[in-house]
Structures are given as C-alpha cells and as structure tokens.
Amino acid sequence: MxxxxxxxxxxxxxxxxxxxxxxxxxxxxxxxxxxxxxxxxxxxxxxSARNLFDRDVYGRTGDEIGDVEDILIGPDGQVKSIVAEVGGFWDIGDTHVSIPIDQVDTSDGRITVPVTEDSVGDYGFWNNEPVQTGAVESEIVEGVDDRAIPRAWxxxxxxxxxxxxxxxxxxxxxxxxxxxxxxxxxxxxxxxxxxxxxxxxxxxxxxxxxxxxxxxxxxxxxxxxxxxxxxxxxxxxxxxxx
Incomplete structure (x- = not known):
C-alpha cells in the first residue's frame, strides 16, 4: 500500500x-x-490484520480466486468486509471486491468466500460496483476515503x-x-x-x-x-x- x-x-x-x-x-x-x-x-x-493481508482467497468450489488486499472497518470499529483482488482465475481482469464479513468462512484454516465469476458485480464497495485494480492502492478510494467522517476506513x-x-x-x-x-x-x-x-x-x-x-x-x-x-x-x- x-x-x-x-x-x-x-x-x-x-x-x-x-x-x-x-x-x-x-x-x-x-x-x-x-x-x-x-x-x-x-x-x-x-x-492479526497484517497477517491477513495477501492471504489466498478461495471460492466455494475450492479454487483459488484471489488474495486479501485490505480490511474494511466501520466507524464503530466493527469489521465490515474483507477487500480482495479477484478475477485472474476467471480471465476478467483483476478487480477489487468487498465481501461482507458474515459471508467469509475461515473455519477450515483458509479464507473461503461465495464470490463467483457471475456474482462479482454484487460485491462492490458501494452501489454494487467493483473497484478496479489501482484504485485501492491509491491514497483515495472513491466512495470510501472521500465520505464524510465518521466513515468506514x-x-x-x-x-x-x-x-x-x-x-x-x-x-x-x-x-x-x-x-x-x-x-x-x-x-x-x-x-x-x-x-x-x-x-x-x-x-x-x-x-x-x-x-x-x-x-x-x-x-x-x-x-x-x-x-x-x-x-x-x-x-x-x-x-x-x-
């Protein structure tokens, strides 16, 4: 980052x-x-939040579909979602998605999410729009960092x-x-x-x-x-x- x-x-x-x-x-x-x-x-x-960064992310079929890029946290300190970079496995281009924490399964020691090639569009940061690679790596993420505080971070x-x-x-x-x-x-x-x-x-x-x-x-x-x-x-x- x-x-x-x-x-x-x-x-x-x-x-x-x-x-x-x-x-x-x-x-x-x-x-x-x-x-x-x-x-x-x-x-x-x-x-450890730091130890989650770059962890592999798997789909429900067991295929590796991406990795953890960040963690989105609400104004109250509650974890809202994990930010993952996915897409390479599906040849759709690297895309950042926000996966609600209650849909993230870590029970088997790895991170499994319900995201599929068909449902990528349902996991945007805001308004169901995925964020393209490069946006999360910049200083300002539109719809996240430019929201009036207190805001998610x-x-x-x-x-x-x-x-x-x-x-x-x-x-x-x-x-x-x-x-x-x-x-x-x-x-x-x-x-x-x-x-x-x-x-x-x-x-x-x-x-x-x-x-x-x-x-x-x-x-x-x-x-x-x-x-x-x-x-x-x-x-x-x-x-x-x-």
Missing amino acids: TKNSMIFTIMASVLAAPLFAQEGVLDDAKVVSLPDWRYDDLYSNGV RASELIGDYARLRDGNAYGDYGYVSDLILRDNKVAAVVVQPRAGYGPGYRAYPYYGYPYGWNAGSPYYDMPYTEDDIRDAEPFDYDRFE
Missing part, C-alpha cells in the same frame, strides 16, 4: 503537535487503565501511522502502528512498534477510535496515555497466538 511504503521515507522523528479539540472527548470516553490491560484474550481469540489507513503519547498540552512521538488485532470481528487492539528509546519489541494497546478524537486518514494515531503510563507495558508476543 502507498501509505505503508511512505512510512520509511518520512523523517523518523516527529515534532510534538498541539492537542486538537479532543480534551472534552477524552474526558467523557472510557480510557482503559493499562495496569488492568491484559493480552490474554488477544492471544487466545485475536487475529481501511486497516491499511491506520497501519503505518505515527503513534503518539500525550505530553502535557501536546503529543510526542512514540513509534508507529504496525498492526491491528481483531477479536470477534472488531478492532480490539492497536500494535505499536516503539522507537528505540522505549525498548525492543511490540506493544499492544486498546483501540481508541472516533469517540476519542481519531480521524481516519490522519497520519497520527494519538493515544490517551503518557510516558509514565506506558513505562511498564509488556512486549506483545506474536508467538503466543493460539
């Missing part, structure tokens, strides 16, 4: 930025106390963004978002790779979306925590996924 590649070409150090109109939002919204935050449910029931819009911590009346650079953990078809946690000064490995934190002032498309993911809050955060161990 374009944004993910751009992260390596931007300066690693981000100047602290003033708080936007979030103070009242954060006061009213529930912030999880990190001493009470546990990874156990993430390890046992979580799914792609997992790749948040993965690769700068993660920042509260620092008085500003936000300071902490690292960048490397993954989203999904549980029960909802975003449960944001995985951050902190910059070197915070130690090696990854950290997983509760997801804070629109009610907390975050906007899809922003290059920053601002967390309601300070350096003192995250000081004792334990590394997130991908090897413990069950």
Whole structure:
C-alpha cells in the first residue's frame, strides 16, 4: 500500500503537535487503565490484520480466486468486509471486491468466500460496483476515503501511522502502528512498534477510535496515555497466538 511504503521515507522523528479539540472527548470516553490491560484474550481469540493481508482467497468450489488486499472497518470499529483482488482465475481482469464479513468462512484454516465469476458485480464497495485494480492502492478510494467522517476506513489507513503519547498540552512521538488485532470481528487492539528509546519489541494497546478524537486518514494515531503510563507495558508476543 502507498501509505505503508511512505512510512520509511518520512523523517523518523516527529515534532510534538498541539492537542486538537479532543480534551472534552477524552474526558467523557472510557480510557482503559493499562495496569488492568491484559493480552490474554488477544492471544487466545485475536487475529492479526497484517497477517491477513495477501492471504489466498478461495471460492466455494475450492479454487483459488484471489488474495486479501485490505480490511474494511466501520466507524464503530466493527469489521465490515474483507477487500480482495479477484478475477485472474476467471480471465476478467483483476478487480477489487468487498465481501461482507458474515459471508467469509475461515473455519477450515483458509479464507473461503461465495464470490463467483457471475456474482462479482454484487460485491462492490458501494452501489454494487467493483473497484478496479489501482484504485485501492491509491491514497483515495472513491466512495470510501472521500465520505464524510465518521466513515468506514481501511486497516491499511491506520497501519503505518505515527503513534503518539500525550505530553502535557501536546503529543510526542512514540513509534508507529504496525498492526491491528481483531477479536470477534472488531478492532480490539492497536500494535505499536516503539522507537528505540522505549525498548525492543511490540506493544499492544486498546483501540481508541472516533469517540476519542481519531480521524481516519490522519497520519497520527494519538493515544490517551503518557510516558509514565506506558513505562511498564509488556512486549506483545506474536508467538503466543493460539
């Protein structure tokens, strides 16, 4: 994705930025106390969004018909659909489709969907129109990224963004978002790779979306925590996924 590649070409150090109109939002919204935050449910029931990217997608006949390109998530953090590139198997040209999550079967350890050559047109993003290859890979997807917020957003819009911590009346650079953990078809946690000064490995934190002032498309993911809050955060161990 374009944004993910751009992260390596931007300066690693981000100047602290003033708080936007979030103070009242954060006061009213529930912030999880990190001493009470546990990874156990993430390890046992979580799914890595990043690990879903590029996974093969199969039709109900067992044929491989494409691969996962992205995940479409609603304003409430609920997974709405997977975005897949299909078409090569049917010689109709590579096409992006949005498959509702309740039609996606992962019970056999692989991703199976009901899309067929005849039904491709039923799985468009909006208005039953498939999106041609190239549109999803651009910065703006018509009908998705240009909708008035709060809006549906792609997992790749948040993965690769700068993660920042509260620092008085500003936000300071902490690292960048490397993954989203999904549980029960909802975003449960944001995985951050902190910059070197915070130690090696990854950290997983509760997801804070629109009610907390975050906007899809922003290059920053601002967390309601300070350096003192995250000081004792334990590394997130991908090897413990069950």
